[in-house]
Amino acid sequence: MATVVAAHRDELVDLDRMIGDGDHGENLKRGFDAVVSALDSSEVDTPANVLKLVAKTLISKVGGASGPLLGTAFLRAASGLDEVDGASVAAALRAALDGVVARGKAEVGDKTMVDALQPAVEAAEAVKDKSVAEVLAAAAAAAETGAESTIPLVARKGRASYLGERSAGHLDPGARSTSLLLRSLADSAAAS
Amino acid sequence: MATVVAAHRDELVDLDRMIGDGDHGENLKRGFDAVVSALDSSEVDTPANVLKLVAKTLISKVGGASGPLLGTAFLRAASGLDEVDGASVAAALRAALDGVVARGKAEVGDKTMVDALQPAVEAAEAVKDKSVAEVLAAAAAAAETGAESTIPLVARKGRASYLGERSAGHLDPGARSTSLLLRSLADSAAAS
Amino acid sequence: MKKIINDPSTVVDEALQGMALAHPDLLRVQRDPAVIARADAPVRGKVAIISGGGSGHEPMHGGFVGAGMLDAACPGAVFTSPTPDQVQAAVEQVNGGAGVLLVVKNYTGDVLNFETAAELVAMDDVEVRTVVIDDDVAVKDSLYTAGRRGVAGTVLLEKIVGAAAEQGADLDRCEALARKVIANVRSLGLALTACTVPHVGQPSFELADDEYELGIGIHGEPGRERRQMEPADDLVRRLLDPVLEDLPFAAGDRVLLFTNSMGGTPLVELYLAHGIAEKLLAERGIVVERRLVGPYVTSLEMQGMSLTLLKLDDELTELWDAPVRTAALRWGM
Amino acid sequence: MKKIINDPSTVVDEALQGMALAHPDLLRVQRDPAVIARADAPVRGKVAIISGGGSGHEPMHGGFVGAGMLDAACPGAVFTSPTPDQVQAAVEQVNGGAGVLLVVKNYTGDVLNFETAAELVAMDDVEVRTVVIDDDVAVKDSLYTAGRRGVAGTVLLEKIVGAAAEQGADLDRCEALARKVIANVRSLGLALTACTVPHVGQPSFELADDEYELGIGIHGEPGRERRQMEPADDLVRRLLDPVLEDLPFAAGDRVLLFTNSMGGTPLVELYLAHGIAEKLLAERGIVVERRLVGPYVTSLEMQGMSLTLLKLDDELTELWDAPVRTAALRWGM
Numbered sequence A, B: 001m002a003t004v005v006a007a008h009r010d011e012l013v014d015l016d017r018m019i020g021d022g023d024h025g026e027n028l029k030r031g032f033d034a035v036v037s038a039l040d041s042s043e044v045d046t047p048a049n050v051l052k053l054v055a056k057t058l059i060s061k062v063g064g065a066s067g068p069l070l071g072t073a074f075l076r077a078a079s080g081l082d083e084v085d086g087a088s089v090a091a092a093l094r095a096a097l098d099g100v101v102a103r104g105k106a107e108v109g110d111k112t113m114v115d116a117l118q119p120a121v122e123a124a125e126a127v128k129d130k131s132v133a134e135v136l137a138a139a140a141a142a143a144e145t146g147a148e149s150t151i152p153l154v155a156r157k158g159r160a161s162y163l164g165e166r167s168a169g170h171l172d173p174g175a176r177s178t179s180l181l182l183r184s185l186a187d188s189a190a191a192s
Numbered sequence C, D: 001m002k003k004i005i006n007d008p009s010t011v012v013d014e015a016l017q018g019m020a021l022a023h024p025d026l027l028r029v030q031r032d033p034a035v036i037a038r039a040d041a042p043v044r045g046k047v048a049i050i051s052g053g054g055s056g057h058e059p060m061h062g063g064f065v066g067a068g069m070l071d072a073a074c075p076g077a078v079f080t081s082p083t084p085d086q087v088q089a090a091v092e093q094v095n096g097g098a099g100v101l102l103v104v105k106n107y108t109g110d111v112l113n114f115e116t117a118a119e120l121v122a123m124d125d126v127e128v129r130t131v132v133i134d135d136d137v138a139v140k141d142s143l144y145t146a147g148r149r150g151v152a153g154t155v156l157l158e159k160i161v162g163a164a165a166e167q168g169a170d171l172d173r174c175e176a177l178a179r180k181v182i183a184n185v186r187s188l189g190l191a192l193t194a195c196t197v198p199h200v201g202q203p204s205f206e207l208a209d210d211e212y213e214l215g216i217g218i219h220g221e222p223g224r225e226r227r228q229m230e231p232a233d234d235l236v237r238r239l240l241d242p243v244l245e246d247l248p249f250a251a252g253d254r255v256l257l258f259t260n261s262m263g264g265t266p267l268v269e270l271y272l273a274h275g276i277a278e279k280l281l282a283e284r285g286i287v288v289e290r291r292l293v294g295p296y297v298t299s300l301e302m303q304g305m306s307l308t309l310l311k312l313d314d315e316l317t318e319l320w321d322a323p324v325r326t327a328a329l330r331w332g333m
Ligand SMILES: Nc1ncnc2c1ncn2[C@@H]1O[C@H](COP(=O)(O)OP(=O)(O)O)[C@@H](O)[C@H]1O
Pocket: A016, A020, A021, A022, A023, A024, A025, A027, A063, A064, A065, A066, A067, A069, A100, A103, A104, A105, A106, A111, A112, A113, A114, A157, A158, A159, A172, A173, A174, A175, C079, C080, C081, C108, C109, C110
């Protein structure tokens, strides 16, 4: 995931520059770089514990709106993830979404990461009896469509909302990064 | 003279921007505008008194290096000017030059107004037995050549001297304005 | 991008080191996580006032750390809210046992990060309160947005609440005063040029040579309306009118007028604009009783300005006048 | 050109009106000829310290008018020396009967105009002395030029001599102190961008995106050498080395380090540069005993900075620390 974030840093910075303050790519890069060193320097066993460490690192290192939101997402996902099968993964994604909504109070259509995450959760739940790789693939695909759907929207949450009508016509950086993260999860699940 | 200065304000500003601080045209315009209102609102009789009023106004309104220098020039010229004939005019110009040199300590070749004024004085003295108009015409022509001669020079006085070698290749704004002033004097003498 | 920096990713850390060296009598700096604390912190028995936010708005907030104002500031990356661990570290450094007030500017990121921090700090049995300032009248329809932003009014809040805390006010009074300032302060800003965030490397937006941006935030985010450039008289009126209407301010009101530069606007223009604002207020019968003029809440090198009005009463005026000793605001000591 | 102004020809006059409104407790402004005088002037029995120069360098000099610093400042048009009648009017306003010290920055125009004024004032039986400061080490070969320019060191001179005058020093001691500061202060500046004088309407020079100008003056005049942009570590070294060599400053010297912004350079960069300068000085065993960091001697919105070093002894340090109460420098009162 860190590699994906690093590769897309400039794209996310540019997206955030259009309708926000231009730091989203840098925020995430700082966060995921810290995640990599945290994982390197500690012994984590279960997937749930990995997610917890990721969550804590993101919360303390990312800052911005996306730090606490993504951190909460990973933290909640950790609690939802007992076993590693399709149903657990779908449940973890649902828990993550609930966490983001609880903190940020955004709905679908507000032009935020929720526009990517909520369709992803729904798509995952629809195929939850399949393999982890298939569940994540469905989620990633839906997140991509969801992210694209933010383009025409007028933002109602976060920094972009200050632009009013002028926020329309731009992809939301948080929705885009959410879909990138899910795609990278799906790719690694497919490879393993 | 005020009209000439106003007409050439931008040119002088540009020249000063190249090797100075870009205010020469504005300084002179402010000064000569004030001269016009001073002359309008007071009753001056003799040419010497006109020159004195011009001098006082320039000293108090122009500022910059050129204010005290031109002011001194007009002040000294006033003392030199008893009668209005070619010889007196030549003597007045010599007095003006001496005043500028006394204050500013510049020599020909230092890339200052002296490079225009000194040849003008010499040319005027060479024809001092002719009419006022002819004396001033000779002075103006020599001043123009003198001003042009500043182009290749490296400045050794005033703000342009800080540029060192980089001041070469530019016309000195003070030399240019001196030649413009003399030309306008010559033109009005020729017309009257 | 031309800046006096070594590496975009170390700008804030290096600047903090320089700040510590510049003001050894006023403050000390902790580097990871980054905290700027008053040199004599913790002050026993005093309510600790802590603020923070993205860097790039200097002197806010680090320049307001010191006696009579902030106990600590948490500087985030440029234009990025600080992280909860910074706020926790600040509390550890400056908590004098009488409780902590967190002063937060209303941005989703700042609110979420300070909220998280407050939860964590409260778990350590420290009494902590949070106030969120949202003085920017540029944001309309706040039901459909993240709400109004916190901008230049923050300085006035920090000065006034800081003075009260220094005089021994308890946490309840500090919180109440902060809410009183928030209720009585309004701001609006404009930009003539954009600024460049070091790690972005390009201006945050483009403005033509004859345009300005009205209702600008302090993070290089574009404002609400792009307009044709106008004379200063009109620019000042466009800032002042919405501010006056919003509270509203009326004839007879006593106010503090704060004319703020966004960083790149020189003092000669700022004083000129301040004079216009004073005259417009006098015409309306509003009494300017105190004023602050200068670059206090900036957006890096952005050219532009903001106007802030705070309605004063005797309590607020006295606290404004109380001694303060920080890098950026100092009088009476 | 985009500026918050109404008309290029009234910028200074309007700004002075705004300044008077902003600081009624500190200063008063006379408009024609323009003079900024301390609110309580003339102070009977005190030597009057008067300075002045072109506008566009704010807060210098008007921002330094007040108790413990200047009695009056004479603001010329932007980047143009004031006229003799302004200086005469300033003397009339603030002469307390103990003599007048004129502090002049070394530029042909300033020197000629102050010289003329000094002659006129002396004719009215006022005892007047003139000191000319020339701290800019950028100007080499001063035999073949108008000599070194007066730049940021002027602030340190005005603070120190102003403190002495406030404490009752006579004209001889004030003049001697001024000469002592001039003998011990050196500066060098650089610019990343040019500035635009309102009545010119265009930048004073062009700099490519990867160039900077070393040895810049404070009037938008180009410097001595145009160089490729470098990291802050190198920029600071290029400023500091010539300053150190010039006096020279040596290990064991106690100094005041003044890191000045030309206006458009934000504080985050300035603190970063200040930190580098402190480290370089520490490496050489030079003891930084006092510091000043901020935009104090500016060139409108120009981005850039200067470094100034003043060799301190107990006398200078005490006068630096003495109370001062002006718009731009204030402590102890
Ligand atoms: N209230 C919210 N709920 C969900 N997501 C949000 C909310 N506010 C902002 N976001 C997301 O955060 C993204 C911006 O993140 P980032 O740039 O890192 O933070 P900041 O806006 O503080 O600079 C937005 O693109 C949006 O997707």
